[in-house]
Amino acid sequence: MSWEVKKILVPTDGSPKAELAVEPALEIARLKGAEIVALSVLAAPFESSCFTGTGAAEGAQVIEELKVELAQKSAERVVARAEEAGIKARAVVLSGSPAEEILKVAEREDVDLIVMGTKGMTGTRRLLGSVAMSVISHAPCPVLTVREKEYSLPLYERARRM
Numbered sequence: 001m002s003w004e005v006k007k008i009l010v011p012t013d014g015s016p017k018a019e020l021a022v023e024p025a026l027e028i029a030r031l032k033g034a035e036i037v038a039l040s041v042l043a044a045p046f047e048s049s050c051f052t053g054t055g056a057a058e059g060a061q062v063i064e065e066l067k068v069e070l071a072q073k074s075a076e077r078v079v080a081r082a083e084e085a086g087i088k089a090r091a092v093v094l095s096g097s098p099a100e101e102i103l104k105v106a107e108r109e110d111v112d113l114i115v116m117g118t119k120g121m122t123g124t125r126r127l128l129g130s131v132a133m134s135v136i137s138h139a140p141c142p143v144l145t146v147r148e149k150e151y152s153l154p155l156y157e158r159a160r161r162m
């Protein structure tokens, strides 16, 4: 029995750690004849209380606009790389909780595989970021996580390089 992979979801927050997952996703897409759905989720709006005094509203507005632009560009960058490789791809940008939106899209679009980084923008010191942890725990399909090479070194080797 063969494993059918027609649709691969690649969630990205635009960080280099998230983008590590793009090449493996494209390679699997190429091998399996799958299409790529690149998803970028805009997290909740900045707390307006972060800005006070004159220009506070404008400040918050500028941050929101930059976030939208970052999300769009992140997803579009993945699409561009897929298309360069001759793979069908489309960008999806949503707002909400990143893990929830990734899981909803996986369900709604009947995705066969999710390929994502183990870490993202924060670059947490934990083994897995919170979004990765939640997606792995609840995904309706297999999840391939991609981590930086240095973290797959044996423990003693990593300790030596610290």
Ligand SMILES: Nc1ncnc2c1ncn2[C@@H]1O[C@H](COP(=O)(O)OP(=O)(O)OP(=O)(O)O)[C@@H](O)[C@H]1O
Pocket: 010, 011, 012, 013, 017, 018, 019, 021, 039, 040, 041, 042, 043, 098, 115, 116, 117, 118, 119, 120, 121, 122, 123, 124, 128, 129, 130, 131, 132, 133
């Ligand atoms: N806003 C987002 N939109 C789409 N995908 C995301 C988003 N945030 C994270 N991801 C996906 O989840 C992977 C892991 O990132 P995660 O956010 O879990 O780690 P982190 O940013 O290092 O830690 P944390 O967010 O828990 O502080 C990323 O490589 C990316 O694939």
Ligand SMILES: [Mg+2]
Pocket: 013, 120, 121, 122, 129, 130, 131
């Ligand atoms: Mg994160």
